[in-house]
Amino acid sequence: xxxxxxxxxxxxxxxxxxxxxxxxxxxxxxxxxxxxxxxxxxxxxxxxxxxxxxxxxxxxxxxxxxxxxxxxxxxxxxxxxxxxxxxxxxxxxxxxx
Numbered sequence: 001x002x003x004x005x006x007x008x009x010x011x012x013x014x015x016x017x018x019x020x021x022x023x024x025x026x027x028x029x030x031x032x033x034x035x036x037x038x039x040x041x042x043x044x045x046x047x048x049x050x051x052x053x054x055x056x057x058x059x060x061x062x063x064x065x066x067x068x069x070x071x072x073x074x075x076x077x078x079x080x081x082x083x084x085x086x087x088x089x090x091x092x093x094x095x096x097x
Contacts, residue, residue: 008037013061064095
């Protein structure tokens with residue numbers, strides 16, 4: 001999947017995008033796509049971003065996909081900080097792989 005990252009977050013999370021092709025239970029979440037596009041834009045323009053979204057929006061993918069793109073496409077370092085160890089474990093064991 002990493003070799004196909006030369007695309008923006010909207011395309012990546014689209015119904016026919018790489019995530020949908022890999023995840024059997026993928027469902028389009030417009031709020032997730034909007035948040036991912038905002039994170040993408042913040043990375044590209046070197047801006048800060050404060051985002052809030054409710055349960056079930058898909059926040060983890062909304063920030064992970066643009067972050068991973070920065071690492072792969074621009075060779076940048078990205079730090080993901082979480083409030084809880086359980087979210088760290090979810091990211092490392094479930095979402096990132």
